[in-house]
Amino acid sequence: MFLGTKGGPRVEIGRSNPANLIEINGTRIVLDCGMGVSRQLAEAKVPLTSVKYILISHHHSDHNLEYGNLVYNAWVSGLSTPIHSFGPNGLEEMTKTYWELNKFDVDTRIADEGRPNPRPLLIAKDIVADGEFLKTDEFTITAFRTPHPPITDNFAYKFTTPDGVIVFSSDTEYNPKLAEFAKGADVLVHEALFAPFVEKLVARVKNGATLGKHLMASHTTAQDVGKIASAAGVKLLVLSHLVPGDIDVTDDQWIAAVRENYSGRVSVAKDLMELVLPVKP
Template sequence: MNDLFLLGTKGGPAVRTGGSMPTSSLLRIADQVIVIDCGIGVTRAIVNAGVTLMDVDAIFITHLHSDHILELGPLLHTAWTTGLKRKIQVFGPVGTNDYLDHFLQSMTFDNDIRVRDEGRIPLDTLIEVSIFTQGSLPDIGGINVDALRVDHPPVTDCFALRFEADDIRVVFSADTAYFPSLAEFARNADVLVHEAMLLEAVDALVARTGNADRLKQHLLASHTAAADVARIARDANVKHLCLNHLIPADDPQYSPADFIAQIKTVWNGEVTVGYDGCRIDLAPD
C-alpha cells in the first residue's frame, strides 16, 4: 500500500481547543513506513491512522523547531514500551543526536527499570541516528531520499525532503519562505506537501499569540504565502499540491476555501488543504 497521511497540519507549536495539531506526516511506499517530523500528537496520530508503532521503519526531522521535534523522544519510547525489538532509523540535522541523548538521559529511571524488570532490550540500542545535510541520503529499503536546504531564518539547517520509489515521487517542503529553487527539487512530483500562509490572517494571529511585532517579522520572513506556494507547484509541474503547516490553522474567520482561493489565482491543478488525519493515495500511474 502506497499512501500519505498528514497527521498534524498546524503551523507553530501552540495547541488550542478544537484546533489541529502541530506538524507530522506519515509516508508508506515500497513497504516502508516513514514518519516526517514529530510535533506534539504524532504518536496518537500514527495509531489513529491504523499503523502500529512497531512498524515504523524511519523517522526524518526537517529542522529543530519544537513543533517538528518535540515528540520524537516520546514516540520512540512509546514504540519501545509497545514492544519494539528492532532498530528505528532517525535522520535529522545537527542537534538531533543531542536532543535524543538528553531525552534518554531524562528517562533513565524508567528505561533502566523496564530493562531489569521487564527484560526489554535497552532503548538506546534500538535507535540509529544519522545526521544529514543537503544532498543524497542513504536509501531506506529501496527508497531514494534527497534533501535540499531551504530558507527558514533564523534556522539554517532546515531541509526539504524528496522520497522516490515504485515510480512515486513525494516532496515535503519543510518550513520555508518562498524558495524558487524548490520547484526544480520538486519537479514532476506526484505530491508536493508544502507549507502555506494566509497573509491577510497574520495580524490577527500575532495579536492573539503575543510578541506581535517580532512574531510578524518572523512569519513574513520565514514562511510562504499561499499564492507563492502555487507558483512553486506550477513551476514544478506537480500532479497534486497538498497544503500543510497551515498559518493560521485554528482561526474561525478563515477556512480551507481561503487557501484554495489564493492558490487558484496562480495555479489550477489538484490541491488539497490538509487536515489532521488526511490520507492521500499514492497509486502510481
C-alpha cells in the same frame, strides 16, 4: 498520511501538530514529530512498533518535540527492531540527551519489567549536506536545504518511489529553488501561510508584532506556494503545516489564494487524510 497539519508549537483542540506518515511497500517512515504524533498513529491504527525510519526537517519544537517520546512509546509497546532517524545537525546529540533525561525510568523498566535496552534501537544520524542520504531497493530519499529564518539547518525531503515522487517542503521562506527540487513531482506538500491572518495576530497577541515579522519572513504565503507549484509543474499540490491551522480560514480561502498563481490540482490537508500514489489524473 497527514498525521498533523497545523503549523506552530501551540497544542489546541482541532488539528494536531506537524507530523506525516509515508508508507512505501510496507516500510513506514514518520516525517516530523510534533506533539501528538504517537496518538495520531494510534488513531490511524498504525502500530508504533512498525515505524522503521524517522525524519526531522528542522529543530523547531513543533517538528521534534515528540521525537524521543515516539520511540519510547514504541519501546513500551514492544519494539524490538531498530528505528533509524535522520535530521539536521544536532539530532545525534538530542538522541543521546533524551536517553540521559529518561535514564531512571528506562533503567527501572529494564530491570523491573524485563524490557530490552531501547538505546541501541534508535540509530540517529545527522544530515550535513544536500543530496541523497537514504537508498533502499524500494525508494530513495533526498534532502534539500531551504531557509527558514533564522534557521538554516532545515531540509525539504524528496521521496522517489516505484509509484511516484512526493516532495515535502518543510517550513520555508518563499524559495523559488524549491521548484527546481520538486520539478515534475507527482505531489508537492508545501507549508502555507494565510497572510491576512498575520494582521489579526498582531492586533490580538502581546508579542504579535515580533511574531508577525517572523511569520512573514520565514514562511510562504499561499499565493507564493502557488508560484512554486506552477514553476515545478507538479501534478498535485497539497497545503499542510497551515498557519493558522484552525477554523479562521476555510478551504475555499486557502485555495483561492493559491489560485492567484496556480491553476493545477490543489488540496488542503486534513488530519489523518490519506494520499495514495500514483496520483489519478
